[in-house]
Structure formats: structure tokens, C-alpha cells
Amino acid sequence: MTGPGIAGSPTPRLFRDGDEESLLSLIGLAFSRWPAVELSVEPMDHLRWKLRRDAQPPSQHTVVEIDSCLVGAENTWEHVFKAKERRLRVFRTCDSCVHPDYRKRGIYQLAYDFTMKTIAPEMDVHLTASQVRAIIRVAERSGRRRPIANVMQVLVRRLALKTSFGERGLEGDWALSTALLRAGVYIAGSSLKLAHSRPWGAAKPGWTLVPTSRFDERIDTFFDDAASAFDFIGLRTMDYMNWRYGDIRAGDFRITTAEEGGRILGFSVLALSHGRAKIADLLALPGRLDVAASLLGDAIRYAHAARAASIDCWLPRRHPYRSLLRREGFLRTANRPHFFERIGGADEDVAFLDDPSAAIHFTLGDSDLV
Numbered sequence: 001m002t003g004p005g006i007a008g009s010p011t012p013r014l015f016r017d018g019d020e021e022s023l024l025s026l027i028g029l030a031f032s033r034w035p036a037v038e039l040s041v042e043p044m045d046h047l048r049w050k051l052r053r054d055a056q057p058p059s060q061h062t063v064v065e066i067d068s069c070l071v072g073a074e075n076t077w078e079h080v081f082k083a084k085e086r087r088l089r090v091f092r093t094c095d096s097c098v099h100p101d102y103r104k105r106g107i108y109q110l111a112y113d114f115t116m117k118t119i120a121p122e123m124d125v126h127l128t129a130s131q132v133r134a135i136i137r138v139a140e141r142s143g144r145r146r147p148i149a150n151v152m153q154v155l156v157r158r159l160a161l162k163t164s165f166g167e168r169g170l171e172g173d174w175a176l177s178t179a180l181l182r183a184g185v186y187i188a189g190s191s192l193k194l195a196h197s198r199p200w201g202a203a204k205p206g207w208t209l210v211p212t213s214r215f216d217e218r219i220d221t222f223f224d225d226a227a228s229a230f231d232f233i234g235l236r237t238m239d240y241m242n243w244r245y246g247d248i249r250a251g252d253f254r255i256t257t258a259e260e261g262g263r264i265l266g267f268s269v270l271a272l273s274h275g276r277a278k279i280a281d282l283l284a285l286p287g288r289l290d291v292a293a294s295l296l297g298d299a300i301r302y303a304h305a306a307r308a309a310s311i312d313c314w315l316p317r318r319h320p321y322r323s324l325l326r327r328e329g330f331l332r333t334a335n336r337p338h339f340f341e342r343i344g345g346a347d348e349d350v351a352f353l354d355d356p357s358a359a360i361h362f363t364l365g366d367s368d369l370v
């Protein structure tokens with residue numbers, strides 16, 4: 001390896017406590033906007049939150065150094081998923097980056113190979129969704145990664161023509177306009193259906209929407225029931241949920257639970273970031289589309305009141321809540337294909353992901369994009 005300023009050879013190793021400052025400055029140089037989500041804490045606090053070094057065991061990440069300087073990194077984002085009857089350790093690689101002066105010299109490939117050799121053997125499944133060409137090129141090399149057939153889609157409902165946040169408007173406006181034209185007739189039709197399904201004077205729901213900042217142990221019971229409707233779903237345990245959404249270092253999330261007689265029937269998590277509202281998660285008990293609909297309606301009203309330009313949601317193409325989103329005027333603006341790779345273990349455990357109608361619950365909050 002040659003080039004200005006390069007003396008030694010790049011060496012990958014595991015992230016160590018004490019690397020945080022160097023890692024943050026590398027990330028700052030590599031990404032135009034990091035983190036993706038708008039925060040009220042310092043980026044260092046967010047990084048510490050994300051690295052999960054206080055977990056037991058601490059999460060592992062890869063860095064690449066040259067002469068003791070960090071020039072490359074790849075963080076991991078681990079989550080236990082229910083995959084039919086099994087529990088699988090699923091990990092995504094995130095914040096993959098190389099110092100701008102050292103790109104296209106194989107450093108990312110080095111980081112990736114190290115991650116796969118050193119960290120991946122502890123895991124069961126690797127998920128990737130990057131749309132960056134270099135990342136795709138490297139991830140495809142194993143020849144083992146396959147698309148999750150029930151493809152992830154980006155659904156957007158436009159709320160206001162102008163955002164009050166003074167930022168640029170909607171990204172991908174052209175896609176939205178096309179989708180709007182496509183869906184005009186559908187919305188008109190479904191509005192009529194909606195008018196029939198919710199007659200004036202219908203009884204008020206028996207549950208209450210409760211704003212909260214943390215999840216309590218009731219979420220575990222709720223999740224055990226809610227998960228039964230899905231073959232592939234990340235565990236929404238109390239500890240996980242409070243790390244993911246109840247920690248201010250992760251973001252300012254608006255959490256709402258739907259409760260009846262002290263029991264949780266569903267919840268939603270909403271984020272407001274860069275002028276847009278994002279549904280980080282939405283989940284209700286099996287068959288309780290009425291509860292999911294009320295949580296969704298509440299999220300839309302909140303986003304409207306906050307003068308967000310749009311409200312975004314990610315869901316697999318086939319998902320019980322798709323009809324609710326369409327009724328509420330959400331339109332698909334893009335696909336976000338996800339790929340999986342079985343690490344060791346039997347491929348049959350995840351073979352159902354090849355089925356386009358696999359029952360998958362996967363939302364924006366399962367990624368680090370919110």
C-alpha cells in the first residue's frame with residue numbers, strides 16, 4: 001500500500017475502550033451527516049450509546065489503524081430475533097467508513113473480512129441493507145447473502161407543503177409525486193370503504209393512548225403475545241426497548257402505549273428529525289388492527305401538529321398494517337431491500353425468509369436510521 005502520509009500497513013483490530021474520540025473524528029470526516037437522527041445530546045453520547053460497551057458482554061466493533069491512527073471502522077448492531085421457534089443473534093454492520101484520504105485501497109474490505117472472521121462467528125445471521133456500492137460489492141463476495149423476499153418498503157404520507165423546520169423539503173419528491181398519481185384512485189376508493197367501516201357515532205374504543213418515556217415489564221408480556229403473529233421479529237423486551245427508545249442518547253422518541261385495564265394492547269414510537277416524522281415502531285396484539293389504527297392515527301395527528309413535512313414508515317411489502325397505512329394515505333416511495341446471510345448453523349432455520357409472504361415485522365427502529 002502506497003500513498004501520501006501512509007507509512008505502515010493497515011491493521012484491523014477490535015475496538016477498545018479509549019478509541020471513542022478517534023472513532024468519532026473518523027466518523028465526522030467520513031459522513032456528511034452523522035448520526036442520521038437529530039439529537040439533543042452530543043454526538044459522543046450517541047456514539048457511546050450505540051457502541052453498547054456497557055452491555056454484558058460488551059458489543060464488539062472493528063477498527064483499522066495505520067501507525068496507531070484510525071483510518072477505518074465498522075460498528076455492529078446486534079439484536080436477538082425470534083425466527084419461527086428459534087432465537088437467533090442477528091447483527092447488522094453500521095457506520096462502515098474509511099478516512100477520505102485512504103479510500104479505494106482495500107481498507108474497507110480489510111475491516112469487513114476482520115468483522116466476519118472475528119465478530120460474526122458469535123452470531124447467527126448477518127443482515128445488510130446498505131445502498132453504497134462499495135459496501136454491496138464487498139458484502140456480495142461471500143456469495144451467500146440472499147434478499148429477504150418480503151421486501152422492505154418506504155411508505156410516506158405527506159403532511160405539509162412546507163416544513164416549519166426551515167430545512168429542505170422532502171427527499172425523493174419525484175417518487176412521491178408519481179406515487180400520488182398512481183394512488184389517487186385507490187385513496188378515493190378506500191375513503192369510501194373507510195366511511196362505511198367507521199360510521200358516525202361508533203362506540204369509543206375501550207383502550208386509552210398513554211404517553212410514556214420508558215417501558216415497564218408489561219411490555220414483555222405484550223411482546224410474547226404480539227410476536228406470535230410473526231415468524232421473524234426482533235425481540236422487544238423491556239431492556240431492549242428502554243435502550244432503543246427510552247434513552248435520550250438514542251434520540252427524542254415519542255412513545256405511546258395503548259392500554260386497557262392496565263394491559264398493553266399495542267405501542268407506537270415516533271421520532272421527529274430534520275423536519276420529518278418517522279414511525280420507528282408500531283406493534284399491536286395479533287388481530288388488533290383497531291388498536292394499530294388508533295396508534296397510527298395518533299402519530300399522524302402529532303406529526304401534523306408538530307408541522308412535520310411528512311411522516312415516514314418502513315414495513316415489509318406484506319404486513320398486516322399495510323392496509324391501514326394505505327387508508328391513511330401512505331404511499332410507497334422506494335424499496336429498501338435487506339439481505340441476510342446465515343453464519344454457521346442450519347440454513348433451514350432462516351430459509352423461510354426466501355418466501356415473499358413470510359410474516360416479518362421489521363420497522364425503521366430495527367435499523368440505525370432513526
Ligand SMILES: CC(C)(COP(=O)(O)OP(=O)(O)OC[C@H]1O[C@@H](n2cnc3c(N)ncnc32)[C@H](O)[C@@H]1OP(=O)(O)O)[C@@H](O)C(=O)NCCC(=O)NCCS
Pocket residue numbers: 030031095096097098099102103104105106107108109110130131132133134135137138
Ligand atoms: C464505503 C467506504 C467505507 C468504502 O471504503 P474503501 O476502503 O474505499 O473500500 P475498498 O477500497 O475496500 O473497496 C471495496 C470494493 O468497493 C469498490 N469501491 C470502492 N469505492 C467505490 C465507489 N465509490 N464506487 C464503486 N465501487 C467502489 C472497490 O473497487 C472494491 O471493489 P474491488 O475489490 O472489486 O475493486 C468508503 O467509501 C466510505 O467511508 N464512504 C463514506 C461513508 C459511507 O458512505 N459508508 C457507508 C455506510 S452504509
